[in-house]
Amino acid sequence: MADLTTNLAPLTLKNPIMPASGTFGYGDDLPDFVDISEFGGMVTKSLTGTPREGNAPPRIVETSSGMLNSIGLANIGVEKFIEEKLPVVRNKGTILIVNIAGSKMSEYCRVMELLEAESGVDGYEINVSCPNVKEGGMEFGVSEKHMKMLIRELRDITDKPIITKLSPNVTSIQAMAEAAVEAGTDILSLINTLVGARIDIEKQRPVLSTIFGGLSGPAIKPVAVAQVFKVYEAVDVPIIGIGGIANAGDVLEYLMAGASAVEIGTMNYRDPGLGPKLLPEIASWLDEQGFESISEIIGIAHE
């Protein structure tokens, strides 16, 4: 059977499928039918320096083939994560990636410093691209200069892999990718959600309390595949493809566009056990096509 191991240097994953941040909690409180050890890795909800309640409801709404969210980084905060969640998730038999967010550079740094003192974290995903937080004023995800400053600071704090998660809401995602790599990013993940809105025609008002939210789900997949394709040509670091993955064919699309691994988000809400269920089909597709490993098809669409 084809080898599903994927090289996400400096990380190696036993398979290319992980849950996307914000769709799997902290990995400790999943329904019994989900076995987190079957995933290539676990990515936590974004953690901030202090706990956050998030935005006022309504903060989710369904859209055509997707959804909008304006959760606003509701999370338990890094300290509670270290105390209550980390001791449980670090022993779950898969790679643990902690996603970090903040409204100021100092907040990102503090979260990372606290995590650096603990064991069990295999890498960090840096959320520079959350469209749902309106404090601080510095939008790291849309300014090359600010993103470089942030990633450089974080690079000084850790020797573990840094994954920078890119926003699609920019003019040139290649430029952002290049800036992130220049500042010391090991791996890029893309995309985060696209800015969207819905109006309630009966109330004649926006549905979300924040007006705008982040669009995710199958509706965004072609946008994300295009951006992975572009970034693959622009930089030399491994890429994690994210956006609208619903089946094995979608995973293969991302791999062929240049991703070395993928994260599944919104579709976990239909079935949180979806990810590992796609692996046998991916393996048999590779077998049928005569490929011996995943690595043979990464970026193949560029040839």
Next chain:
Amino acid sequence: MSKIFLTDAPVVSNEEVANRIYRLKLRAPEFASENRPGQFINILTNPDGAPLWRRPFSIARISIDIIEIIYKAIGIGTNQMAGLQSGDAANIIGPLGNSFTVDIGERTPLLIGGGLGFAPLVVLRDYFVSRTKRPVLFIGALNADEHYYTDDPDADLNLSTDDGSLGFHGLVTEQLEQYLDEQEAGTEFMAYSCGPEPMMKAIAHICRDREIPLELSIEREMACGIGLCQGCSIEQHLPQKKFALVCKDGPIFNAMHLTFTD
């Protein structure tokens, strides 16, 4: 916490019991030992496409191997469900959420439902009846066609309609107030309600004035139903936790804890 299952539950029956209101029976033996009154299931109404999210429904009844839900066909997902037939299967996740307080000592249970809102209270009624309590039920609806629960020898059943076509002519809240005013002083109640939020708010005021504890079954649109998306938040009166998740901290809440009942 109870165990959560994902299963393709065979459809036993799916009958229309009132105007666009259906009773769906599913074979799900794994649920019987886990379910507590007030919990819900999340149904994937279309495994091949839209809608994207599962649809949540209260468990209205449960036996050794059958769970029953009562739903109204109002939109895309529920209209798909209306097409289910025996022989089909429904992909469900559950049982989900917390449950009603059932340890109520000598108190008399008051179950108050508006329209479809009686669904989660049926299982509670069954619980009390099986423990030889005689619950008092109030069910209000627009008209007789919307009533699907019209007979119960083991409970005191009070029906009302807005147009007077069945039972008390008026709002369920008016009938409830009349009833409470007629009770002897010192009768102790425990109230439970589910229905439109303005109705639940009015009931919360009635209960607060009479110092009757009240639990509500709350509905919010849900992306996941299992606490993963943080989307189904509701504002509560807790300074240290302003928002609760309806799918996980609920769907059952003490009425006095929620801000909308103020």
